Amino acid sequence: MNVTLFTATGCARCNIAKRFMDEQGVAYAEKEIKGKGKEDFQRFYRDHRQAIRRSEEGVQFPILSDGTEIRQGLARVLAYTQVGSGLDGFFGYGDRTGGWVDGLHVSGGDASEADAFNTVLRFLKKNGLKLEFDTDGRNAGVLERLLEEGLGDRIVMDVKGPLSLYARILGVPIDDTEIRKTIRLVPRFPEYRFETTVAPLVPQEVGSHRIRYLTPDEIGKTAELIHEVTGDNRQPYVLRPFRPEHVSDERLKSLEDLTQRDLLSYRTAARRHQVYTEIEKL
């Protein structure tokens, strides 16, 4: 299998990727996109435009291709090099630049791959990068391990809602004790915050079509959960508006956006249990 690594001039993350691949003994051909590999990359980009993420800042490097799979961004390239697609759930696209790596989804991956996950994280840390994680509460054991290894610098926990609605919002069964455990672990990170998206609830009853947002009272119960588990009513807690245009579910696209003003009553309810609750500014 021929592996190609597209790199950019002066790209520190590309150099880290090369070091990792060298250490792992992975053979690859480097194509420097403004040097000798320019035409190859133009061809590659033209053929795989849909698979390459382009943000406002431009295209992020490195990009790895083995002829069948493409991985973009340092962490995703390392993960794929390590075990193939087995770590995909843990590694998303990151937006942070400089010394930070984000897009690290603790809850998104297969917990049985925790060893491989930590191997990649250790390498990133060893190369001077800080790691920002996110979690929705699942995979508390994975979170605990990386915390014990001192791999985490920052974490954002998306507390989906009160425990009574958690599974319904996530769309998968959950273990209450695992969610509680994660809430308890989060404040142990050097930097952290809790957040909740004021999300819509799709009715479970047959024949019911009414979709509604979480209520201020339910957000209040969510804040109360954080208070109860952490024993602290002064946690950093942010409420985020749900954006219907960003979802694929057609039923949700018809929902009206919640305005900043709509969120004030949610903030009031949350502040009864978490006094520093703020609304995310768009």
Place this chain on the structure above:
Amino acid sequence: MTYPSIYPTGTTIYDPEKCWNGYTIFQAKEIGALLIDMNGGEVQLWEGFHGMPNRILPGGHLIGSSGERNTAYGMQDYVDLVQVDWEGNVVWKFNQHEFIEDPGEEPQWMARQHHDYQREGNPVGYYAPGMYPLVDEGNTMILSHKNLKNTDISDKPLLDDVIIETTWEGDVIWEWICSEHFEEFGFIEEAKNILCRNPNMRPAGGGMGDWMHINSLSLLGPNTWYDQGDKRFHPNNIIWCARETNITAITDKATGKIVWKIGPDYNANQTLKELGWIIGQHHAHMIPRGLPGEGNILIFDNGGWAGYGAPNPGSQMGLKNALRDYSRVLEFDPTTLKIVWQFTPQEAGLVHPVDSNRFYSPFISSAQRLPNGNTLITEGSGGRIFELTKDHEIVWEYISPYWGKLFRVNMVYRAYRVPYAWVPQIDPPKEVPIEPIDVTTFRMPGASGPGPRRVVQVEGVLPYRTSSTLCVEADVDEKGKNQGFKHA
């Protein structure tokens, strides 16, 4: 600013026939909320009860605050907004705006209220026929503070102004954050430059830029402009003014956008030039329906020092670069900006500009339109409250006798006249006229009486000139008259 060292306090002028008689409420410096009658009789003191400002509600209720945040950490942050009854019992209280943990202080919720608020039922917080502030229900608009960063303005920490609306139960249901509208204010590049470097840094809390300093908040209420179709003047919209930027503006309640404003640059066009530079102003509001002048804007144009812009000899860095050493009270049409009534040193009978600083409060102060067309003015820095007729006759005057022990001034932030009927607990007082004393003949005990003991004639002396030819030109000089001195 020629203040004698000895002068009377309390009521000094009172013509009951020409006054709109009632009680007057104000915050007596370091004493409490003081309700006085027209003769200066101290009807009731809510001792130690703060208020920025204090307001009487129908039924003898009072709004104010229980106290101020430690000034090492906050600036003019009142911890709550409280309504008490005639006996001082708390009827309503709001403080859940922000949870504050100051070093060495008990962590607590704070309203961080400052300068103004409005209770539903009345747009401006003073008497207007048929528009009575609600006493046992209703929402309250509150002007509050919030600390934040906004790098569009400056890299320094900012003390920002926030307007919130809270229900009677204390739920915040509307919020407007001033700095989020920075680009709507029309600062010129010179102003942005100094704002960036020094957004009016104050030492509290390790340093924070009190960049805007909003000091009044009123609703427009029902008005003729809106009735005629001008949507900028929707009754729910909010008018406010800010001393540090010289901006007076109307915020659209529905969108949060600025829909009308004057300032920060009064040289921007000929209409604003004719209105003149409004500097460090206070208490901008639309005269409510039912009062003479309804629909016009009434404002206390302090003068003093304020604004951001080009450096000049009085402002080497361009901070507080607009300067004027006298005050004006202006009533103007918000659609044409034409002045329809004013009280300036000229109407006060002062020779302008040489004696203009006798009407001057460089900070605080206010103006209230009364039902008979009179205007109650608080010339705050000197603790002077006075009522004058449309023709500028002073028919009531009161000087606060309360100088602070901690802060040695007798300043009055803002006074309000209220009808006797709003204080039903007591009978209306006897109104005793007070003739103005002729100060040319008034003497202290022990001082000699007026007039020379002996007069001699000097041959060849010339009569005094009608033109003063002072060291500086004045409006009584022929040239000054010809040039038409402007009070701006």
